[in-house]
Amino acid sequence: MTAPGLTTKQAPFIEEVQSRGEIYIRQPYELYSEENQETWRQLYKRIRPRWEKYAHPKFMEGVRNLALDPHAVPRLENINQFLQPLSNFRAKAVSGYVPAYVFFECLKNREFPTTITIRDGKTLDYLPEPDIFHDVAGHVPMHTDRTFADVLVRFGQVAECVAEMVQGIPDEHERMRRLDSIIKGMARFFWFTVEFGLMRTNEGLKVYGSGLLSSYGEIEHVLESPEVQRYPFQLEWVVNQYFEIHHYQPLVYIVEGFDHLYEEVARLEAWIKDGKLDNLSPGEPNVSEEDLRSFLEAKKEHPVGA
Numbered sequence: 001m002t003a004p005g006l007t008t009k010q011a012p013f014i015e016e017v018q019s020r021g022e023i024y025i026r027q028p029y030e031l032y033s034e035e036n037q038e039t040w041r042q043l044y045k046r047i048r049p050r051w052e053k054y055a056h057p058k059f060m061e062g063v064r065n066l067a068l069d070p071h072a073v074p075r076l077e078n079i080n081q082f083l084q085p086l087s088n089f090r091a092k093a094v095s096g097y098v099p100a101y102v103f104f105e106c107l108k109n110r111e112f113p114t115t116i117t118i119r120d121g122k123t124l125d126y127l128p129e130p131d132i133f134h135d136v137a138g139h140v141p142m143h144t145d146r147t148f149a150d151v152l153v154r155f156g157q158v159a160e161c162v163a164e165m166v167q168g169i170p171d172e173h174e175r176m177r178r179l180d181s182i183i184k185g186m187a188r189f190f191w192f193t194v195e196f197g198l199m200r201t202n203e204g205l206k207v208y209g210s211g212l213l214s215s216y217g218e219i220e221h222v223l224e225s226p227e228v229q230r231y232p233f234q235l236e237w238v239v240n241q242y243f244e245i246h247h248y249q250p251l252v253y254i255v256e257g258f259d260h261l262y263e264e265v266a267r268l269e270a271w272i273k274d275g276k277l278d279n280l281s282p283g284e285p286n287v288s289e290e291d292l293r294s295f296l297e298a299k300k301e302h303p304v305g306a
């Protein structure tokens, strides 16, 4: 029998820490099995040429600056040694799902909640939940760019503003209704930028979204297929556009640069304050009870000024 290792959904270590309710954990590197290491090598080897062709130059610079190892699952402490001097961001190991507000709060504190398990080697192509290949090979290289890192921080600040705002709504039904709509809009914004965004560059359209950067099939499909609609980023579309996670995206948005992305996050906050996200079109993503609660309880745990 092979060692259980740290395979997604099959890791006893993860089950144990989750049963204790622990979100932040250490990366027990010694538990990665040889099969886990081989899965990393396969994933990296397949996608590398596609990165060179389709990824944003800042992402490639990030891969170099992090000294991402093609031959071994990365150790977060090594990644952080390279990352922190560049943007003061760090990857922080988590046991799995992180409630929405807690996730955004981490971003505000320049920490990226990072999954440490790796997908089963038999399903290299698709898995709905994040793994270390998605989080470290897909997300973290972008965090080496200061402006991009600041976009994430700004996003965390928007979440803080939302928590404060909705907690001031006296009527409970109205409070929940508006919060649900705003979180939906924020999730859509995040999806169509940080996860599936395209950016215009001197070399044409390039991929900066991590869902694309960690998908061998979709990174090519999103730029080459005539079936994909690629439109300039438009906030009113993005926050109202539902998305589905189980297939390639038929519709993606293009930003003009990292500064443009930052401006749009700032605009998102202004729109939230104006109530423009209070009545968004329904549909995916569904906002869970736990995500709603995480916003409502945000300040009770961390009072302002504490």
Ligand SMILES: [Fe+2]
Binding pocket: 130, 134, 139, 195, 210, 211
């Ligand atoms: Fe992601």
